Amino acid sequence: MTVSRRAVGLLWSSLLAATTASVGLGAAAHPAAQAAGAQRPPASPPPAPAAAPRALTPKAAAPIDLTGYWVSVVTEDWRWRMVTPARNDFASLPMTREAEAVGNAWDPAKDEAAGEQCKSYGAPAVMHVPGRLHITWQDESTLKVETDAGTQVRVFHFGAWAAPAGEPTWQGDSVAEWETPEPPANAPPPRPAGPAKFGNLKVVTTHLRPGYIRKNGAPYSANAVLTEYWDLNVEENGERWLVVTSIVHDPQYLRMDWITSPNFKAEPNGAKWDPSPCSSFW
């Protein structure tokens, strides 16, 4: 490759010009760089440093608005969710042999008599039960999810929340956090305050009372851990869809994590909210 000295000189000249332009562009695009690039000392004493921005509460920092009413849209696993499936129909479930034995002994009448009719409405299962969700902020750092099917209440705690001691419950103890996209390494410093524009909710639930991940007795144990990612998408026709990716980790009864993602569509109000109690049979 041969290039004349004159051509190289021209190239360097244009590179220099481009470099100057790029510095200018960068400074214009970056207020901090603009300030740093000022050559003259300030004519007056610098202003007192601004007070550090107050941290937003989880409610104020919410990158997505999950509040309101949502309805299950059962396009998946219809035969296992809309009706009680046949005894020992465990298709799609990566169960251990121990779990299969427990599932084969399913006795809904016995559950009902023992007051355990909510065994298929625990946190690992309740999002699959066709129904509606009503999501509200209980306070600045607690999100509440009510279900009309089985009249369950899930409570998501943000921040440094300590679970109270006590017996495990159907809905367990849930710790929540917002996950927001990280800025790239070479991005300008983030602006203070204001919620992130994008993100999702992550919820980890433990301390669960043993129950069923499927109505027909497929079990989860007291050591099950449920991790969920709540994602919101707005389609071109304006519909708002909530997809809850759920990962149940339970080495006692599951050979691998059970990963599902029930779908919900936003509703304008609670006109169709129709509470119904837990049932072992239906």
Added chain:
Amino acid sequence: MKHSTLSTAALLFMTTLVAALVPTPAFAQLDLAGTWANRLHEDWTDRMPGPDVVDYLGLPLNDQGRARGLSYSAAQLSMPERQCMYYQPFYLNMGPQSFKMWSESEPVTGRLVAWKISGAVDRGGRTIWMDGRPHPSDNALHTFGGFSTGVWQGNTLTVRTTHMKAGYVRRNGVPSSPNTVLTEHFIRHGDVMTVISVVEDPAYLSEHYVLSRNWQLDAVTPVSPYPRQCDPEVEVPGIGSAGTVPHYLPGQNPFTTEVGDLYHLPLDAVLGGPETLYPEYRKKLKDSYSLPGTCSRYCCGWAGNNLPSGLKCTIWTM
């Protein structure tokens, strides 16, 4: 040689400069590259052995879609021109396969040009253009793969696909029209990928058909980026007469009641429709439904019926 060294340095400098001038995205976009192993933890029977001939449970079909579905005969697969109709982009969420995903970048600037998704069995590979190019004219050629463009919305890659040929939204002949628009959201949380597909087809669907499926990052599962694509063949020469499409006339599909009989479900549930997707429909079934006893097939997966009790749920249920 000196000139050459100088010019090389200049070009390197220029490359760096151009890269620096490319606008910085607002967020560090997630890396979706890798091999993603399918987790068949929903609708295992639909995605592995395949649905029953007339099983439209969970589909928001309109009357036209239902009529077309009921006219379908699987013998159509004997026709070479129809053998590839199942393998459209939404087969990703209908089928059982794992996939590989990788990006392609412009070599000088490093700017992302496209995401690629491997083919699987007979579904061809996919290209998702990320460089802002427009979709083709409405009159442009339609293909089984269609034309896809993507944009990042935070950590979600949203893909819009148009220009697909007529095909199917379920593996039993439920139709999709060539005007179908597919929107997909690729969402990665750690080693889990959720792909949400939103199928919009006013010709055959009363409302959007939304499916979400899950995969896990897996360095072990072998997935070829370029598997063999659908290659039609005449498998049973001479079936029917030339120019005849195997079909059932209205009211003559012999499989219409099969699923309802097996699972104790009413025919209007089996034939789908938007009203069957909502909790109100479940309450409507409550008083008429009777438990179908013990599961008799596919109870635990592919090999469930052929293995001794006690083993049947521990194999092939992924």
